[in-house]
Amino acid sequence: MRRVVLLVAGLMLAVTACSSGQQAAQNRQGQAGFVSGNGNVSVFAAADRKPAPELTGTTFDGKPWTLSDHRGKVVVLNVWGSWCPPCRKEAPDLVGAAKELGSSVQFIGLNTRDQDQAQAKKFVQEFGVPYPNLYDPSGKALLRFRGQIAPAAIPTTLVIDKSGKVAARVVGEVTKQTLVGMAKDAG
Incomplete structure (x- = not known):
């Protein structure tokens, strides 16, 4: 009887380890393991703003993109994943804000x-995203924003002022109205 109990306990331990390993694999693939924020808005006074780190990359259409090239203009940076339900929910609001603000604000995803x-490109096409997007499958570009964006807090949106400093942040879904107001205040 003792052997049966030990055998059952060993099997349960093995099954638990497999499911934990599967969850960890899903986390590495970006399919789970994200923490969606509650839409918490932080606005920073000009004297308290910290510089945004340099962000560079290649857009989905193969063009180089660098944050510092947009100094002198308000920039809205939205961190998203096609696998993220809150990102899908906020996409129409981001598109609406980008269209309303026009060329006065540079949006970048x-x-x-x-x-x-291909999944990321499908998301952009599905929602009619009119602004460029950078592909960061490993999260290396995101990690440059440590202290300003929590790596697991997807989606997060930053508004970067004309001097390249973070003026506002939304952790979680952003609405069009909130984003338009933050971008205008940063300008």
Whole structure:
């Protein structure tokens, strides 16, 4: 009887270890393991703003993109993943804000942890995203924003002022109205 109990306990331990390993694999693939924020808005006074790190990459259409090239203009950076339900929910609001603000604000998307760029491109096409997006499957570009964006807090949106400093942040879904107001205040 003792052997049966030990055998059952050993099997349960093995099954638990497998499911934990599967969850960890899903986390690495960006399919789970994200923490969606509650839409918490932080606005920083001009004297308290910290510089945004340099962000560079290649857009989905193959063009180089560098944050510092947009100094002198307000920039909205949205970190998203096609696998992220809150990202899908906020996409129409981001598109609406980008269209309303027009060329007065530079929008850039940072797609993170999508292992298949085709999925990310499909998301952009599905929602009619009019602004460029960078592909960051490993999260290296996102990690440059440590202290300003939590790596697991997807989606997060930053508003970067004309001097390249972070003026506002939304952790979680952003609405069009909030984003338009933050971008205008940063200008």
